[in-house]
Amino acid sequence: MRTAEIRRRFLEHFVRTGHTVVPSASLIAADPTLLLVNAGMVPFKPYLLGDRTPPYSRATSVQKCVRTVDIEDVGRFSRYGSFFQMCGNFSFGDYFKEAAIRYAWDLLTTAQADGGYGFDAEQLWVTVYLDDDEAHDAWTRQIGVPAQRVQRLGKEDNYWDMGVPGPCGPDSEIFIDRGPQHGPAGGPAVGGDRYVELWNLVFMQYERGEGVGKDYPIVRDLPAQNIDTGMGLERVATQLQGVDNLYEIDEVRPVLDRAVELTGKRYGADHADDVRLRVVADHVRTTLMLIGDGVTPANEGRGYVLRRILRRAVRAMRLLGHDDLALPELLPVSRDSMSPSYPELAQDFERISSYAYAEEEAFRSTLQAGSRHFDVMVTDRVGITDGHTLSGATAFKLHDTYGFPIDLTLEMAAEQGLSVDEEGFRRLMAEQRTRAKEDSRARRTGGADLSAYRSVLEGAGPSTFTGYAEVERDSPVVAVIGADGGRTGAGEGDEVEVVLQATPFYAEAGGQLADSGRITVAGGELEVYDVQSPVPGLIVHRARVLRGELRAGEAAHAVVDVERRRSISRSHTATHLVHRAMRAALGDSATQAGSLNAPGRLRFDFNTPTAVPSTVLTDVEAQVNAVLLDDLPVRAFVTTQDEARRIGAMALFGEKYGDEVRVVEVGDYARELCGGTHAARSAQLGVVKLLSEASIGAGVRRVEALVGLDAFRFLAREHVLVAQLAELFKVPGEEVPDRVHALVSRLRDAEKELEKLRADAVLARAGELAAAARDVHGVAVVTKEAAEGTGADDLRRLVLDVRGRLDPGRAAVVAVAGANSGRASIVVAVNGPARDRRLSARDILREAGQAIDGRGGGSDDLAQGGGAKPAGIADALRSVEGHVARQVGGGQVGGGQVGGTE
Ligand code: SER
Numbered sequence: 065m066r067t068a069e070i071r072r073r074f075l076e077h078f079v080r081t082g083h084t085v086v087p088s089a090s091l092i093a094a095d096p097t098l099l100l101v102n103a104g105m106v107p108f109k110p111y112l113l114g115d116r117t118p119p120y121s122r123a124t125s126v127q128k129c130v131r132t133v134d135i136e137d138v139g140r141f142s143r144y145g146s147f148f149q150m151c152g153n154f155s156f157g158d159y160f161k162e163a164a165i166r167y168a169w170d171l172l173t174t175a176q177a178d179g180g181y182g183f184d185a186e187q188l189w190v191t192v193y194l195d196d197d198e199a200h201d202a203w204t205r206q207i208g209v210p211a212q213r214v215q216r217l218g219k220e221d222n223y224w225d226m227g228v229p230g231p232c233g234p235d236s237e238i239f240i241d242r243g244p245q246h247g248p249a250g251g252p253a254v255g256g257d258r259y260v261e262l263w264n265l266v267f268m269q270y271e272r273g274e275g276v277g278k279d280y281p282i283v284r285d286l287p288a289q290n291i292d293t294g295m296g297l298e299r300v301a302t303q304l305q306g307v308d309n310l311y312e313i314d315e316v317r318p319v320l321d322r323a324v325e326l327t328g329k330r331y332g333a334d335h336a337d338d339v340r341l342r343v344v345a346d347h348v349r350t351t352l353m354l355i356g357d358g359v360t361p362a363n364e365g366r367g368y369v370l371r372r373i374l375r376r377a378v379r380a381m382r383l384l385g386h387d388d389l390a391l392p393e394l395l396p397v398s399r400d401s402m403s404p405s406y407p408e409l410a411q412d413f414e415r416i417s418s419y420a421y422a423e424e425e426a427f428r429s430t431l432q433a434g435s436r437h438f439d440v441m442v443t444d445r446v447g448i449t450d451g452h453t454l455s456g457a458t459a460f461k462l463h464d465t466y467g468f469p470i471d472l473t474l475e476m477a478a479e480q481g482l483s484v485d486e487e488g489f490r491r492l493m494a495e496q497r498t499r500a501k502e503d504s505r506a507r508r509t510g511g512a513d514l515s516a517y518r519s520v521l522e523g524a525g526p527s528t529f530t531g532y533a534e535v536e537r538d539s540p541v542v543a544v545i546g547a548d549g550g551r552t553g554a555g556e557g558d559e560v561e562v563v564l565q566a567t568p569f570y571a572e573a574g575g576q577l578a579d580s581g582r583i584t585v586a587g588g589e590l591e592v593y594d595v596q597s598p599v600p601g602l603i604v605h606r607a608r609v610l611r612g613e614l615r616a617g618e619a620a621h622a623v624v625d626v627e628r629r630r631s632i633s634r635s636h637t638a639t640h641l642v643h644r645a646m647r648a649a650l651g652d653s654a655t656q657a658g659s660l661n662a663p664g665r666l667r668f669d670f671n672t673p674t675a676v677p678s679t680v681l682t683d684v685e686a687q688v689n690a691v692l693l694d695d696l697p698v699r700a701f702v703t704t705q706d707e708a709r710r711i712g713a714m715a716l717f718g719e720k721y722g723d724e725v726r727v728v729e730v731g732d733y734a735r736e737l738c739g740g741t742h743a744a745r746s747a748q749l750g751v752v753k754l755l756s757e758a759s760i761g762a763g764v765r766r767v768e769a770l771v772g773l774d775a776f777r778f779l780a781r782e783h784v785l786v787a788q789l790a791e792l793f794k795v796p797g798e799e800v801p802d803r804v805h806a807l808v809s810r811l812r813d814a815e816k817e818l819e820k821l822r823a824d825a826v827l828a829r830a831g832e833l834a835a836a837a838r839d840v841h842g843v844a845v846v847t848k849e850a851a852e853g854t855g856a857d858d859l860r861r862l863v864l865d866v867r868g869r870l871d872p873g874r875a876a877v878v879a880v881a882g883a884n885s886g887r888a889s890i891v892v893a894v895n896g897p898a899r900d901r902r903l904s905a906r907d908i909l910r911e912a913g914q915a916i917d918g919r920g921g922g923s924d925d926l927a928q929g930g931g932a933k934p935a936g937i938a939d940a941l942r943s944v945e946g947h948v949a950r951q952v953g954g955g956q957v958g959g960g961q962v963g964g965t966e
Pocket of ligand 1: 102103152224264265266293294295
């Protein structure tokens, strides 16, 4: 079964049971505690915590996920993928354990012909949390899983949380037994590769606090008992496609095959090569999906996750012997495999591939220079201590000079049978960090060696920043710095760093983003895309030569992109106002812990122990906007620290100031130490709209806001949305929430009613059927063809109900079959005394299935199957009685009435 079909059946199963389909969220988590979405429940976290009211009480999704903690295991074990899709169903205070267990089991064991996955129930094992008797009972009593295949495990295995404070609870997991060739028997408790987890059902009922591993306090009960489940789409696909591991399923294998073609290797011939081929297949797909969702390569955060994954793929190709560019050959193959489920990948492929290809090119240069250095070290045994350890200093140099992440060094060393003095490396890194902290602005050096900057500073003195007063400036070019250090000039297409004697460009600092713009010289033009101050006193423009060339010493004209600068300045002023208003509302302890001032938007992090009530946020927003209307002048001046303190300027957390400080004040309202640029008057900000408030760590909260036109556009969009809803519901805008609420509850009641009517109608026949049981050599046999259109769930309910009405002391076999949408379904149940007489529901089903061209599975107790030939239903039911007669009576059918057809 293709992966796309597995996903379709999943959603269909849960839509049938009243769930709303919610599309996958972007991999870029809206949750500030996570870099990337790593579970299906992430987008639903506010609902689970009760922070927001969900618009539905049951939801289902297939969520894109990236997890890199197990990255070393990718390719080595069959089940680890750095990208995977998690199919989930969620209940927000609606159903709980029993129904969640029933839904999962039904989908897994319902025959493929009936829309399920058709797993053989006998191959499935289950684990529950130690004392979770409820879940244990649900599995053994309601579903009928034999108790020996339900194992109780501890917190490490059967308790789920996000790894950070948030919702959590005990869970129950469903495993598939892949057979003795994969490891020892004994169930999931034994561990190993034989039993693979397919589905995790989490009973979300608590909120956890800070802690390490599974050692954390439970801080409260969640407002409701919720369900969060996660079924690994790739793991199910691995089983249903009959392949050994997830790198061989339909969505991944084509990349592996292409890598085989490119490298001339044979998959399956050599273990080390196989692992590399699988790494390529997995990582190329993850690269595609990450860039597809807007992640771009960087040296930190999620950009670093992408960079590392992409580089690992490229390096694996080189180790397989492919020295040419690899991604242009592989990425399109992954796109073709994934775009049936994600069509946007095909539409956006030009953007996606340009990032990926550029990163591969950049990595090749790094790799070449660094590998040469590495090889020299290894060949000459320099930098190798006690014969087999690469020194910390070498690892540090590879990192500092050649941009090798430590993971890469570790991998390359391991391939040479060497270990790395990681402790020494980390010590040098820590020393470097301390140095960097000492000069507070030595941030973001892009991994380059600081000595080039230091020598420019020593030779030419500090750069002068003139951007508080002007946005254009003539100035000589003091230095041109390339990737390899100092140089005298640059030509078209070069990426260089330029130092001017004086510049209006603002270097990123204090949360304010850098300016961008142009630098022109007599014979050329450069585009400035970033400005940093890697060593104090030096302003470095990162620029691309658009045309002509540039030489150190010549005259230049620098022009800042004014629109962007103004927009950033407005955001910065807005941040001061939000800071002030927040302190007015929450007290002076609500100090700033970080900020981002970008064009049209801002982010403000501050210290406060608990969530900020929405009423406070509304007040803060109102106060800030009132200050805008007051049209206060914004003024900056330099004064002494003491004076600044005396006039009550707020000083930012963690920053150090010299004797002289710059104070920015907005009228008499806000006064703060600040080196940034600002609007001239508060009214220039137009509107400030607070968007969200969330926790980003213990005691630190974050608000985000839009400023100016961006705020206006946002409000205008929301207005249109409300107007559309009002029109749709035919009520005034302010009545929309009540209206939606009323509709949702009516719908919910109607669904419940419908479900009940359907169940009643089916069960109404149960008594009659039980009374009409026939006796076959002492076995009560009931067979029945149900009304056309009866679904498999209802058949099973009917069978179990009839079985429950028959004398439990006497052997009984119940079989009901029915046609639905051109297909036949049959369910067979036997009771304990019948099993004692060697009757098995599965065996009966196997024989009956032949008449309807079908197949199915289940236990000795209860089995279910489906087939393509409804015309054979009567024969199938007849064969049940024949089977019983042969099994217990040597072939003779006894007397009595056999249930007829409707
Ligand atoms: N949150 C659980 C998991 O990620 C189930 O969805 O495994």
